[in-house]
Each structure stands twice: as structure tokens, then as C-alpha cells.
Amino acid sequence: MIQVANAPCSWGVIENIEGERGGYSTVLDEMHQTGYVGTELGDWGFMPTDPDTLRGELSARHLKLLGSWVSVYLHDPERHAQSEAEAVRTARLLAAVGGPGAVVVLGNDPYTDPVRTLNAGRITPEMGMTEAGWEVFAAGANRVARAVMRETGLRTVFHHHIGTWVETPAEIERFLAMTDPEVMGLCFDTGHYTFAGGDAVEGLRRHRDRIWHVHFKDQDPRVAEQSRREGWDGVTAVGHGVFCELGKGKVDFPAVLRQLGENGYGGWVVVEQDVLPGLGSPAESARRNREYLGRIGL
Template identity: 55%
Template sequence: MTIRVANAPCSWGALEFEGLAGESIGYQQMLDELRATGYVGTELGDWGFMPTDPAQLRSELVQRELTMVGAFVPVALAQPEAHNSGEAEALKVARLLAAVANPGDQAPFLILADANGTVPERTQNAGRIKPDQGLNSQRWTTFARGAEQIARAVHNETGLRTAFHHHCAGYVETPQEITRLLELTDPLLLGLVFDTGHYLYGTGGTDGQSVLDGLQRFRERIWHVHFKDCHPRIAERARSTGQDYFAAVHDGVFCELGQGSVPFATIKSWLYEQHYSGWIVVEQDVLPGMGSPRESAQRNRDYLQTIGL
């Protein structure tokens, strides 16, 4: 059983949210630094950040001995009119992923998510969501059917599987919301990307035990894992002062690995006990003023080595 460690363009400032992007770093420098700091896989990042021509992208990956492990596709799933365009976007990305997949290796995932950060109430109250700020029964059905529509289309055309990424500032943030989505969707069609930092912040607390509880709660649906830490003091300050999601991220609520409350060593042991043999993807939202992405990536990789990864 092997667990391999990847990173993602967001760790080099290529964030999907307008206004949060870091300094411009070309994809070649990003891939060079990712490989040099000890990672063996990458996610795709925003469409167009890396080459979209399969032959060119495959060449860039092969020359660095890197594996493409997945790509993030946000869709406003609570809006039925967004489903068909979301499907088209997902298929465009999935075709590229399938074309650069390594034969004999685990296929990359289409990582589906809500259009996070686009609903003011959810963005303003991320990390402290109340039950009355969520979807009603009808909109939950719409959301789930849209996720299944996209996952089915991706699998039918490319053979790739789709895993949903719960995420703060979207409609699937809290443990209860994750549960609802999974209850409404086919477990053979849609898996879960378990993100440690988003899960901890989304619980509304700072106790790392909640992350372990979440892993156990959703263990049957976890297909892909993101390692992100959450700083307890910054999280509490964001909640107490009413910061929105973007302000909290800018202030470093998702800190470098080992600097927050997520118990990564225990999580590593749990993953081995569950015979998990997929990827761990480090995500460190590096914004202007936070220092060098390469140095941050190196510190995160060094930390993982101290816990046996």
C-alpha cells in the first residue's frame, strides 16, 4: 500500500478566486519548484494556467516525472440553469485529465465543487454557518441531481470518477451538509474529497478531534484527500469579529502544515489503517505577503516527512 504526496497550483498563488490570486508565477516555474521540493503529483489548477493541449501537458509532466492527480471544477449546483454549462466545463477538463493519465496508475479525479464564494450569506458566515443559512429540501434535490448529472457524464465519456470537494463559503461546508449531499447521491457515482482544513473550519470549532470524527463518519465515501491546516486563533478571531471567508483566508486561517490544529500524524495512521492507497494533496493558500511559495512548499513537505509521509 502506497500513499503519495502531491501539491497544487494554489500553493503557488494560483487561486480560483478573483482578488485572492498571488503574484504571477508561470506554470513551468511552479512545476519545477513543486518537483524540487519533493512532490510527485500535481492538480491542474484553473483552466489555462497549465497547457490545455494534451501532448504539451503530458510532455511537461513526463519530463518532471509528475503525475496529474485531479482538477477542481466549481459549478453553482443549487441553480438548475447551471447544470448543463457545468457539465460542459467538467467534460472539457475531464478530457484533458484522461488524455494525460498515466497508464496503470490511479486515474485522476474530476474534483467537483459548489461555486464557492459567490453567495454573499455563505461567504460572510463561513466557519460559523447556521442551519437556516442552508438549502431547503427542493434546492438540495436540485444540487444533488446536478452533481450526479455531471459525474455521470464525466464517467460515461472519459471513464474518470468524480469526487465532491466540501468547501467553506459554499453550500456544502458543515458536517451536516456533507452528510445531506452524500445521502442524496449515488455512492458509486460520486465520492468525497476530504479536505482537513476546510472540514475543521466548517465545523465552527478549533478542535482537531472533529477532523478525525469526520474521517470516520465519511470513510466509505472518501476517494481523495487534501491536507490543509487551520490555525485555531485566527479561526476564532475571524468568527468573533465577523470576518468573511476571503478576509479569513487572507489573514492566514489556512496555515502551513503543523502550525494549526489538524492532527496530521494521527490522520496518517488512520489512513493506513483504512488501507487508503490514494493521493494526499497539500494545499497551502499562498497570498501576497506570505513569503516564497517554494519555501512554504518545502516546509510543508519537510513536515510531512517528520510524520512518515
């Protein structure tokens, strides 16, 4: 049975973006108050990293820890060891607090490559990795996922993401073809997939056997078009609200839910409405997002 969580990025806790944001206590309080039953960890150090302390904070709010983003550097072979160590560190905390069903969510460090960041939402094949680059990238992903499984027993999912080396549907397809399906699945994000030029329902159908974790994110087509027309980078598009509240954008969430049902998906759905630190009204948006999902049967 699908359960609904939220994530700290809905409160402005986003990798490589600095700014004023509430502490973890406020975020967890507001998640619980707005009807969610689980959370991801957020940036390492945002929440307590001592297992007993974290377990107590989550238990007090009746929240389950279900996964965590880990920024990795798979395009750089000299940083594969660092990526492995950081993923395993996070996996140990997830296993201790969240249990065997938690997942490590890998994403290549976002908004750090200038070309990919500048062209988010309008990536062309010429902006992609070389053949040699793909080999390095996939080898790093397999190394990290196998280490996580070996050390903690947890599975790993890869998050396609704007402003990184795996954004477009074609790049996702290539990544999955080159990685080990025994240890590496896909974190399917409806908003990122849509902004990258894909159809979320088709993506869920195409990758049904590899989708082990799902992020519900909407995409405002007007902001996306303005971003392309004016040449905004990924961070600017996020700041202008390209990832809007659920049900107010392009993603057909009733159809997404039907496809998840056809897939036999029984994992978590994590609501993510990326906002920059200090912007928006996260608690009010979280409540409206949860109410919207209730209206469509989730």
C-alpha cells in the same frame, strides 16, 4: 501506497481571486524541487490544455497529473448543462494525461454567494439550502458525475469548501446521502472540515467508504477564532493565514495518517496551503510542508 502531491492553490492560484502570481512553469518547477511527485491542474487555462504539451511539461519535472478542481453551479438548474460540459472537458484532459486513476474534483463556485462567503467558518442551519434546493443540488451533482464517467471513465469527487453551499459536517453528510456512490465520492479536505467545525479524524472515519481523494490542509485556531470574533469573510480569513503550514495548526496529522491507514486508503494526499496571490513564500512553505510529512512517516 500513499503518494504526496501539491496543488497550484498553494501558489495563490485560487478560484475567483485575482492578483499577481507566478506562471505554471515556476509552480511546476518549485513543486518538483521541493519533493512532490504529483499535481492537480489548477484553474482551467492556468496550465496548458493541449494534452501533448501538458504531458511534456509534467514529464520534464517527473510529476503525475492526478486531478483537477472544476467550479460548478449545482444550486442553479439552468447551469447544470454548463457544469456538465466543463467537467467533461476537464475530465478528457485528465484522462489523456493523468490516466484512468485521475479524478474530477467538483466544487460549487466558491466565494460567490454573499451570505455563505461572509459567514465562512460559522455557518448555521438557517443559512443552508431548502429541501427543494437540496434536490436541485444533488440532481446536478449526479448528472455531472454520471456524464464524466460515461464520457471518460473517470470518477468524480466532491470538495466541501468554505464559502460554498456545502461546508459543514452536516451538509457533507446530507450531500453524500443524496448522491450516487457508484460515481460520486468525497474529496476530504482536513483544513476546510476543521474550519467548518468538524474533527478531521472523525470525518475520515465516518466517510471512509466515500473518500476517494484527500487534501492535507492545516487550520490555525487563533486566526479561525479571530475570524469568528471579527466577522471576517472567507477570503479575508484566507488572507490572514487561517490555512497555515502543516503541523502548525489544529489538525492532528499523525492521527489523520493513522485513520487513513485504518481506512485502507491508498490514493493521493495533496498538500494545499491556500494563500492569496502574491502573499507568503510558496516554495519555502511547500518545502517545509513536505519535510513535516516526512517526519511523521509520509
